Amino acid sequence: xxxxxxxxxxxxxxxxxxxxxxxxxxxxxxxxxxxxxxxxxxxxxxxxxxxxxxxxxxxxxxxxxxxxxxxxxxxxxxxxxxxxxxxxxxxxxxxxxxxxxxxxxxxxxxxxxxxxxxxxxxxxxxxxxxxxxxxxxxxxxxxxxxxxxxxxxxxxxxxxxxxxxxxxxxxxxxxxxxxxxxxxxxxxxxxxxxxxxxxxxxxxxxxxxxxxxxxxxxxxxxxxxxxxxxxxxxxxxxxxxxxxxxxxxxxxxxxxxxxxxxxxxxxxxxxxxxxxxxxxxxxxxxxxxxxxxxxxxxxxxxxxxxxxxxxxxxxxxxxxxxxxxxxxxxxxxxxxxxxxxxxxxxxxxxxxxxxxxxxxxxxxxxxxxxxxxxxxxxxxxxxxxxxxxxxxxxxxxxxxxxxxxxxxxxxxxxxxxxxxxxxxxxxxxxxxxxxxxxxxxxxxxxxxxxxxxxxxxxxxxxxxxxxxxxxxxxxxxxxxxxxxxxxxxxxxxxxxxxxxxxxxxxxxxxxxxxxxxxxxxxxxxxxxxxxxxxxxxxxxxxxxxxxxxxx
Amino acid sequence: xxxxxxxxxxxxxxxxxxxxxxxxxxxxxxxxxxxxxxxxxxxxxxxxxxxxxxxxxxxxxxxxxxxxxxxxxxxxxxxxxxxxxxxxxxxxxxxxxxxxx
Ligand SMILES: Cc1ncc(C[n+]2csc(CCOP(=O)(O)OP(=O)(O)O)c2C)c(N)n1
Numbered sequence: 161x162x163x164x165x166x167x168x169x170x171x172x173x174x175x176x177x178x179x180x181x182x183x184x185x186x187x188x189x190x191x192x193x194x195x196x197x198x199x200x201x202x203x204x205x206x207x208x209x210x211x212x213x214x215x216x217x218x219x220x221x222x223x224x225x226x227x228x229x230x231x232x233x234x235x236x237x238x239x240x241x242x243x244x245x246x247x248x249x250x251x252x253x254x255x256x257x258x259x260x261x262x263x264x265x266x267x268x269x270x271x272x273x274x275x276x277x278x279x280x281x282x283x284x285x286x287x288x289x290x291x292x293x294x295x296x297x298x299x300x301x302x303x304x305x306x307x308x309x310x311x312x313x314x315x316x317x318x319x320x321x322x323x324x325x326x327x328x329x330x331x332x333x334x335x336x337x338x339x340x341x342x343x344x345x346x347x348x349x350x351x352x353x354x355x356x357x358x359x360x361x362x363x364x365x366x367x368x369x370x371x372x373x374x375x376x377x378x379x380x381x382x383x384x385x386x387x388x389x390x391x392x393x394x395x396x397x398x399x400x401x402x403x404x405x406x407x408x409x410x411x412x413x414x415x416x417x418x419x420x421x422x423x424x425x426x427x428x429x430x431x432x433x434x435x436x437x438x439x440x441x442x443x444x445x446x447x448x449x450x451x452x453x454x455x456x457x458x459x460x461x462x463x464x465x466x467x468x469x470x471x472x473x474x475x476x477x478x479x480x481x482x483x484x485x486x487x488x489x490x491x492x493x494x495x496x497x498x499x500x501x502x503x504x505x506x507x508x509x510x511x512x513x514x515x516x517x518x519x520x521x522x523x524x525x526x527x528x529x530x531x532x533x534x535x536x537x538x539x540x541x542x543x544x545x546x547x548x549x550x551x552x553x554x555x556x557x558x559x560x561x562x563x564x565x566x567x568x569x570x571x572x573x574x575x576x577x578x579x580x581x582x583x584x585x586x587x588x589x590x591x592x593x594x595x596x597x598x599x600x601x602x603x604x605x606x607x608x609x610x611x612x613x614x615x616x617x618x619x620x621x622x623x624x625x626x627x628x629x630x631x632x633x634x635x636x637x638x639x640x641x642x643x644x645x646x647x648x649x650x651x652x653x654x655x656x657x658x659x660x661x662x663x664x665x666x667x668x669x670x671x672x673x674x675x676x677x678x679x680x681x682x683x684x685x686x687x688x689x690x691x692x693x694x695x696x697x698x699x700x701x702x703x704x705x706x707x708x709x710x711x
Numbered sequence: 712x713x714x715x716x717x718x719x720x721x722x723x724x725x726x727x728x729x730x731x732x733x734x735x736x737x738x739x740x741x742x743x744x745x746x747x748x749x750x751x752x753x754x755x756x757x758x759x760x761x762x763x764x765x766x767x768x769x770x771x772x773x774x775x776x777x778x779x780x781x782x783x784x785x786x787x788x789x790x791x792x793x794x795x796x797x798x799x800x801x802x803x804x805x806x807x808x809x810x811x812x
Contacts, residue, residue, distance in 0.1 A: 279729060285725070460768070468806045
C-alpha cells in the first residue's frame, strides 16, 4: 500500500472518525486516500479554523482531534491552533504534507521547515524520512498526544513518502499506565489536611483531562470542603454548593478571598498560572501548599509547594477519601458561606440596554444541561466564565492558556461534529467573530445547527477596558463602530439571524436562538462602556479586586 | 547557578534542537557542550554546562519531559537555590518522583 493510504488506515484503526483540514499540492496523496475511506473530512476554510475545530472536537469528545494541511502556508496556518492546544493540553494530531524529500532544504515551492517552526508548540513532532517508519510514527504520535499530560503532535510527511509503496509491519499498541501516588506521600498529605483549619481545594483543568471529575465531586461531597476553580476547570464540580467559583484576575470575590485566607491549599491539576494567582508572593501566603499533578514539571515551577504529589488522580483521590472520612472545619465553612452570600452577583443594572452578565446567566438557565458553549476571547469570555453554569469542563470551551481570539467559532464547529445532537453555542465578541469569520462557510456547507451569540460592543472591549483603567483613557485602535451589519453577514451565509438591542428583547431572542434547529446568529448590541468586574490589576494581589459601576 | 548535566538522548530528527530550544526558552545559557553518538544506547551522550538565574530543576524537569531524553543526571550543581532554602526553612522536603517515559 501507499504511505498516504497507510496514514488514513492507521487513523481509522485508532477510531478516528473526523478530520478537519484543507487540501493542497504536498498533501494530495493523503486527500486521494480519503476518497475511499470511511473517515469524514470536514473542509474548514482556513487551516487555523481546521486546527481550532479539531481542538474543539477533542475537548468535547475527550479523544484526539485530527487536522490536515498542505506544506508551506497550509502548515504555517496551523500554528496558532497547535499553540492553542499546547497551552491547554489538548490531544491533537496535525498531519502536514511536505515537499518531496530530495527537495527539502532547497527552498522549493511551498517548502517551509514546519518541523522547526512548530517545535515550541508541540508535545512532540516527526518528519517521516522513510516510509517503513510510518507505522511506528503513527502509533507513537497518537499515544504521545493522548497519554500523560496530553498535547499536540505534528507529523510532517514528504510527498514521496506519501506515494511510496510498502508492506507495513504490524506495530504493538503502546499503553503505559500512569504512576500511582506513593503511600507515604498520600499519608503526609492526609496528615496536613487533617491538621488544617481552613483547607481549600484549587481545581485545575487537569481534573477533567485526568477523567477524575466524578471522583473529585464525591470527595468534595464527603469532605464538605470549600473549593475554587481555574478557568479551565469551570464545570468540573458543577453545582457542588461549596464551590466558590473561578479564582484569579476576573475571579469571584469569594474565591479570591478564600485563597488569601486558607491555611492549606490543595491544588489538583492546576498550574499556578499568573491570571489565576495574581501577585505570586501574596497568593495563598498563609497556606501549606499540596500539589497533585501528573506533570512533574509543574511542581514548584512558580510557587513552591510544601508537598508535591505525582499520581493518577482517581486513585489518589479515592485513597484520600478512604483515609480521611470527614474534616472538622465548621468555622471555615461558615466563613466561606458568608463570603458567598456577601459577594453574590448582582444582576440589577440601570437602564434599558442589554446587560450581558444577566443575559448569559439566563442563557445557561435555558440551555439543555449537556449544552456546549464555545467562547472567544475578551470581556464576553470572562462573563461566560463568571455567569454561565456547566455540568462538566468539556461543556465549556475556552482558550485559556493562549487566549486565541477566533477560537470560538471553529471550536463550536468541532464540538458540533463531536456531538451532532448537542446544543452548541458560540458566544463571541465582535472583534473575535471577525477573526475566523470564514468558518461561517463551513457551518453553511454542513448545515451545522451551531448557534452564534454575538455580543457586540462595537469595540475590542477587553483592550478598551485596560486602556481606560491602566492607560489613562488614551484609546488606541479599539474602536469597531464601523462593523458591518452582522445580521446581513450571517444571512449571506444562509444563517437565520436576528438583532436585539433592548433588555426587554433578551428573553425572546434567546428563546428564538435556542429553539432553532438551523444555523443561526443572534446579534446582541450592548453598550461600549461596559467593563468586567471584579478585576485584579496586573501585578496586584488577588485580594486587591477593583470593582466598578455597570453602565 | 552553574550546573553540569549528563543527558542521554535518542539520535532522532531534531533531538539536539529540542534540547537547545528548551534550554534557551526556560532561561538558561549554555557555557559548554559536548555531544557524541553512542553505539551502546544508540543515541547521543551529551554533557551540558548551563548557567542561569533560575532554579536548575525548572530546566531539568522540562528537559526530562522531552520524548527523546532517555536519561538525565546532574553531575554537579553549584550554589544553593531558593527552593532548597524554602525546604530547609519550612522543614518539608522535596519529593522525588519516579520518572516514567
Ligand atoms: C489573536 C488575538 N489577537 C489579539 C488579542 C488581544 N485581545 C485580547 S481581548 C481582545 C479584544 C476582544 O474583542 P472582542 O472579541 O470584541 O471581545 P470583547 O472584549 O469586546 O468582549 C484583544 C484584541 C488576542 N487575545 N488574540
